[in-house]
Amino acid sequence: xxxxxxxxxxxxxxxxxxxxxxxxxxxxxxxxxxxxxxxxxxxxxxxxxxxxxxxxxxxxxxxxxxxxxxxxxxxxxx
Amino acid sequence: xxxxxxxxxxxxxxxxxxxxxxxxxxxxxxxxxxxxxxxxxxxxxxxxxxxxxxxxxxxxxxxxxxxxxxxxxxxxxxxxxxxxxxxxxxxxxxxxxxxxxxxxxxxxxxxxxxxxxxxxxxxxxxxxxxxxxxxxxxxxxxxxxxxxxxxxxxxxxxxxxxxxxxxxxxxxxxxxxxxxxxxxxxxxxxxxxxxxxxxxxxxxxxxxxxxxxxxxxxxxxxxxxxxxxxxxxxxxxxxxxxxxxxxxxxxxxxxxxxxxxxxxxxxxxxxxxxxxxxxxxxxxxxxxxxxxxxxxxxxxxxxxxxxxxxxxxxxxxxxxxxxxxxxxxxxxxxxxxxxxxxxxxxxxxxxxxxxxxxxxxxxxxxxxxxxxxxxxxxxxxxxxxxxxxxxxxxxxxxxxxxxxxxxxxxxxxxxxxxxxxxxxxxxxxxxxxxxxxxxxxxxxxxxxxxxxxxxxxxxxxxxxxxxxxxxxxxxxxxxxxxxxxxxxxxxxxxxxxxxxxxxxxxxxxxxxxxxxxxxxxxxxxxxxxxxxxxxxxxxxxxxxxxxxxxxxxxxxxxxxxxxxxxxxxxxxxxxxxxxxxxxxxxxxxxxxxxxxxxxxxxxxxxxxxxxxxxxxxxxxxxxxxxxxxxx
Numbered sequence: 001x002x003x004x005x006x007x008x009x010x011x012x013x014x015x016x017x018x019x020x021x022x023x024x025x026x027x028x029x030x031x032x033x034x035x036x037x038x039x040x041x042x043x044x045x046x047x048x049x050x051x052x053x054x055x056x057x058x059x060x061x062x063x064x065x066x067x068x069x070x071x072x073x074x075x076x077x078x
Numbered sequence: 079x080x081x082x083x084x085x086x087x088x089x090x091x092x093x094x095x096x097x098x099x100x101x102x103x104x105x106x107x108x109x110x111x112x113x114x115x116x117x118x119x120x121x122x123x124x125x126x127x128x129x130x131x132x133x134x135x136x137x138x139x140x141x142x143x144x145x146x147x148x149x150x151x152x153x154x155x156x157x158x159x160x161x162x163x164x165x166x167x168x169x170x171x172x173x174x175x176x177x178x179x180x181x182x183x184x185x186x187x188x189x190x191x192x193x194x195x196x197x198x199x200x201x202x203x204x205x206x207x208x209x210x211x212x213x214x215x216x217x218x219x220x221x222x223x224x225x226x227x228x229x230x231x232x233x234x235x236x237x238x239x240x241x242x243x244x245x246x247x248x249x250x251x252x253x254x255x256x257x258x259x260x261x262x263x264x265x266x267x268x269x270x271x272x273x274x275x276x277x278x279x280x281x282x283x284x285x286x287x288x289x290x291x292x293x294x295x296x297x298x299x300x301x302x303x304x305x306x307x308x309x310x311x312x313x314x315x316x317x318x319x320x321x322x323x324x325x326x327x328x329x330x331x332x333x334x335x336x337x338x339x340x341x342x343x344x345x346x347x348x349x350x351x352x353x354x355x356x357x358x359x360x361x362x363x364x365x366x367x368x369x370x371x372x373x374x375x376x377x378x379x380x381x382x383x384x385x386x387x388x389x390x391x392x393x394x395x396x397x398x399x400x401x402x403x404x405x406x407x408x409x410x411x412x413x414x415x416x417x418x419x420x421x422x423x424x425x426x427x428x429x430x431x432x433x434x435x436x437x438x439x440x441x442x443x444x445x446x447x448x449x450x451x452x453x454x455x456x457x458x459x460x461x462x463x464x465x466x467x468x469x470x471x472x473x474x475x476x477x478x479x480x481x482x483x484x485x486x487x488x489x490x491x492x493x494x495x496x497x498x499x500x501x502x503x504x505x506x507x508x509x510x511x512x513x514x515x516x517x518x519x520x521x522x523x524x525x526x527x528x529x530x531x532x533x534x535x536x537x538x539x540x541x542x543x544x545x546x547x548x549x550x551x552x553x554x555x556x557x558x559x560x561x562x563x564x565x566x567x568x569x570x571x572x573x574x575x576x577x578x579x580x581x582x583x584x585x586x587x588x589x590x591x592x593x594x595x596x597x598x599x600x601x602x603x604x605x606x607x608x609x610x611x612x613x614x615x616x617x618x619x620x621x622x623x624x625x626x627x628x629x630x631x632x633x634x635x636x637x638x639x640x641x642x643x644x645x646x647x648x649x650x651x652x653x654x655x656x657x658x659x660x661x662x663x664x665x666x667x668x669x670x671x672x673x674x675x676x677x678x679x680x681x682x683x684x685x686x687x688x689x690x691x692x693x694x695x696x697x698x699x700x701x702x703x704x705x706x707x708x709x
Contacts, residue, residue, distance in 0.1 A: 011323030011352060012315035015308060021353075045544045046311045049331055056660060067680075072331070073315055074546060075324035076536025077596055078394030078509060 003065030005036060006060050011073045017042050027063060034059040036069060048074035080188075082291045083145040083611040084108045087382050088121075089209065090189045091202060091277055094135060094194030100187075109614065110700060113144025113188065114584040114623075115171050115628040118160035122169060123190050123631055123705040128638055132164035132267075133249055133274040135195035141182070141280075142190075144587030147366070148183040148288035150297040151607045152599060155179055155366035157263070159585060162639070164274075165251045165267040165428065165483050166504040166528045167618065169635040172254070172268050173532075175589055176261030181238040184284030196276040201241075203233060204282045214278040218245060221421040222256050223388055229281045236643075241279035242269040244421035245471040249273050250481040252428035252506075256420065260373065260390030261365065267483075267511050267526055269423045291613030299607050303598055304369035312546060313598040316372040316591055317362065321394035325351035329402075330659035333511040336402045337457045338434035339500055339651055342511065343659040346407020350397045352378065354409040360387055370598070374589055380512035383410055384419045392416035392426070395531075398509030399430025402438065405457030415463050422471035428483060431506030433466060435484040436476075438498045444491050451476040500649045503528035503641070506649030510536070513665040514650050516565050519672065520573040523646045524679060526632030532590055535576035537562045537569075539595045547595030553602070553618055554579060565671040570678045627699045629683075630691050638707035640674020643689040646676050 005025050011068065014021040017040040027036060033050055037043070037059070049072040050057045080086035080103070088101040111117045125138040139161045146154035148682045155336035157179035163170030182190070185204045192202075196211070199218040203210045210414045217225050229239050238258060246253040253269030254262045256284045263269075290296055307313045315323055326336045329347035336344040348354060358378050364371035374391030378384055392400070392413055400419075401412045419426045433455075439445045440455035447454065451469075452460045453476060469477025479487055480543030488495040500507045506529025512519030515537035539547030542559045555574045560568055562687075576595075583590055588610060593599045599607075605618055636645075648667070655666045680687065684695030696706060 010326050012318030013311075015314045016311060037655045043544075045546055048327060048538060051330055070330065071568055072327035073134075073311060073323070073537050075327045076510070076515075076538050077590060078321040078324055078398075 001029055003029055006068040007036070007040065007064050008068065008070045010070060011040065011075065013046065013071060013073050016046055029065070031057065031063050033057050033061050033063060033069065036063060037071070042071065046073060048072050079105060081105050082109045082613050083149065085183060085186045085188050085286065085288065087187045088189045088191060089204070090191045090193070091209070091211070092194045092198040092208055093192060093200065093211065093277065106409060108145070110624070110627070112585050112624055113147070113587055114156060114158040114173070114579060115160065115632070116585040116624050117142040117166070117189050118158045118633065119169060119171065119628055119631040120705065121189070122160045122162070123635055125193065126162055126190060128707070129178060130162060132162045132167065132271060135272055135275065137162050137274070139192040139268070139271050139275060139277070140189065143179045143183045143188055144585060146607065146611060147587035148180040148368060149290050149611050150293060150300055152300040152303040152586045153365070153368040153370060153589040153597065155590055156584060156587045157182070157257075159255055159263040159268040161268060161271040163266040163527070164249070164270045167639060168503050168528065168630045168641055170266035170268055170271070170272045171527050171632065172263035172265045173584055174255070174257060174261050174263040175368075175530055176257040178238040178240045178257035178261070178282065179587070180366040181284055182282045183281050183288055184286050186286045186672045190280070192275065192277065194497070195274065199276050199278055201229070201279040201281065202277065204280065204284075205233070206284055206286065217278045218247060222259055222423060223386065223421065225279055226259055231278060233281050233283055237281050237283035238282055239279055239281050240333070241397045242272045243421055243471065244314050245422040245424045246270055246273035247278070248471065248473040248481070250424060250470060250473070251483045251486070252259060252425040254423050254425045257421050258399050259388050260363075260420065262420070264425045265427070265530070267425075281471045292610040295610035296607055298365060299599070299603055300369065302603070303592070304596060307369055310598040312596060313370050316370050319352040320362070320372050322352040322355050322374065322392065322397055324394045325397055326353070331514065332656065333433065333514050334402050335398050335509050335511065337405050338403065338438040338498065341658055342656050342661055344402035344405075344407065347402060349407040350409050350412055352403040358385070358413060363390070368589065368592060370591055378410055378413065378414055383414055385410070385413050386432065389417045389420040394424035395509050396430070399427045400463070403430055403434045403509070406461065406463060408460060411460055411463065413466060418464060418467045422467070424467065424471060427508050428506045429467065429480065431500060432480050432484040432487065435498055435500070436480065436487065439495050442494075442498065444495050444506060449476070497650060501529060503645050504649060505529050507649065512648060513656065514661070514669055515562050516667060517560070517569055517573045519575070519648050519652060519667060520570065520679065521674060523648050523676060526629070526636050532580060534573050534580050540572065549687050550594035550600060551576070563665070565668070565675040567678055569676050570682060574679060574682045577629060578622045578625035581619050581628045585624045585628060586621065623699065627701060630696065630699055631687070631701060633689070633691055634701070634707055637690055646689060648672070689708070
């Protein structure tokens with residue numbers, strides 16, 4: 001059964017994604033973090049860190065209903 | 079005669095004798111020293127006497143533009159200032175963007191070498207060949223915007239002003255130099271050297287375009303950047319979120335400097351990041367000929383807190399050093415602190431780090447309220463921030479202590495304070511943690527200017543084959559990804575090559591946010607730009623050598639001033655694990671491996687075991703014997 005996932009794109013990443021900075025995405029129940037990124041048109045090279053409900057996640061990790069996914073870009077120099 | 083891309087004139091001003099002379103180096107000089115640190119450190123080695131006290135009139139203050147500055151090429155605004163640093167005692171070298179560099183160059187000069195000391199406060203005005211030294215008694219003591227308005231009224235809206243505020247006048251050891259109110263040669267205390275010469279400002283207004291061999295090709299590359307800016311994650315991110323976009327990313331990773339680096343996560347990080355800033359963000363701006371436009375402009379009009387947008391807005395470094403590092407999580411207050419630092423010309427990194435060090439000492443009972451003039455220096459105490467910036471600029475109260483920088487303050491407090499210091503060669507570290515990017519640790523340790531976060535490229539852009547940086551530097555021979563935490567030969571090589579690359583960008587006048595690996599312009603386009611401006615049949619190899627030459631000249635200067643292998647170090651805290659957060663209990667740098675990496679660097683650089691460049695290396699780089707120190 002499809003479930004809802006909250007997406008938060010940090011540091012200007014939403015300029016790349018087909019999403020607003022904060023959005024709700026309906027995903028298949030076995031969707032992985034990578035699937036979610038693909039759905040919103042983000043590629044691996046644009047991502048530095050992903051957190052699911054505040055915990056560091058891997059691209060292959062599955063996403064569950066109601067979880068919050070924070071996606072951060074690479075950063076260096078300031 | 080100099081080639082295209084240069085004006086062919088170096089201006090020398092002796093403030094003691096009020097003497098102005100113009101040097102016209104030949105074309106071979108400019109090809110070897112095309113600008114930035116290559117030119118500035120050349121003159122530092124040549125003109126600054128050994129063992130001079132940095133605030134003595136005998137120190138020499140050098141400003142250098144570069145070959146690409148003033149051309150239609152993209153992201154080419156940079157200007158370098160060099161002198162012996164009053165913060166470190168080593169070579170001072172500090173870069174800035176803005177518009178002053180291009181305007182200065184349009185007066186018909188490539189660099190400015192200022193010696194001596196004016197008897198009374200003065201400012202220099204350069205309008206093409208007309209160069210005057212003028213009294214500045216009425217400007218002395220004024221803040222940067224006040225001075226900017228007065229000088230622009232007199233010299234016209236098209237003029238540009240480079241200047242110091244009260245912190246420079248009062249010789250705060252980390253006073254910076256401001257241009258166009260919102261751009262700074264931020265580090266190494268170059269503003270204090272300017273103040274020690276009684277030099278308040280340099281106003282420039284020129285009419286001479288920099289000649290280009292193929293102007294249309296240079297402009298074409300800029301148009302390409304403008305067209306593709308939003309298609310590249312680096313330039314699009316810089317435009318959209320600016321450097322503040324890094325705050326939440328770094329915090330989530332667990333290495334945001336917090337409370338004098340005792341912690342790597344700040345509970346209020348989202349309140350000082352780019353999204354929080356949007357509430358007060360009124361504009362995005364940039365520098366000369368730059369389509370990226372990464373600068374923030376913030377404004378606050380509350381009765382109790384006003385922030386003037388003419389001073390720009392805080393960068394990532396300032397949000398960290400004046401925010402999380404002090405335990406302060408209020409974007410409005412941090413923006414006000416940033417504005418005050420800009421008004422007075424105080425380096426936000428060194429001030430924030432010196433205050434966080436003092437707060438740490440206070441919490442460890444090494445300082446008390448009697449020492450601090452009554453201030454409760456507890457982390458998160460918002461009430462102390464603004465008054466202490468003002469006191470520091472004026473050299474009053476406890477601000478007089480903070481104005482010395484953290485290393486000097488630690489000496490006065492005693493040896494118990496030493497472990498709380500986070501500096502290299504006396505310069506406070508910027509807001510990046512070498513435990514998660516060891517190449518940065520090598521930058522901090524080996525850079526001639528002390529801890530510097532732009533001595534080379536940052537490791538996270540190269541961590542796998544798909545990383546944004548990896549594929550962009552194949553022309554340097556960097557074909558494979560690197561481990562963020564590795565310290566083997568491949569990491570040292572990565573640092574060595576990208577140190578040359580980054581200094582090359584400085585030498586040519588390009589901003590690191592415009593070119594790879596942090597920016598959008600690829601190396602082949604960049605080399606094409608240099609060729610189109612100069613007409614030289616040049617290549618990456620020749621231009622990288624200018625970076626290597628600058629690094630070696632900086633090393634020579636520091637060896638001459640008594641620095642050695644023992645000064646190539648990082649603060650002790652980085653040999654310890656993170657204390658908490660997602661990285662808690664791990665990531666300590668291995669001390670032996672770090673030492674071995676430094677020794678490996680010496681070998682790759684052609685330096686001996688004590689870190690001294692070998693005679694053959696200096697000969698290979700063509701560094702003239704007349705500017706090499708004896709012995």
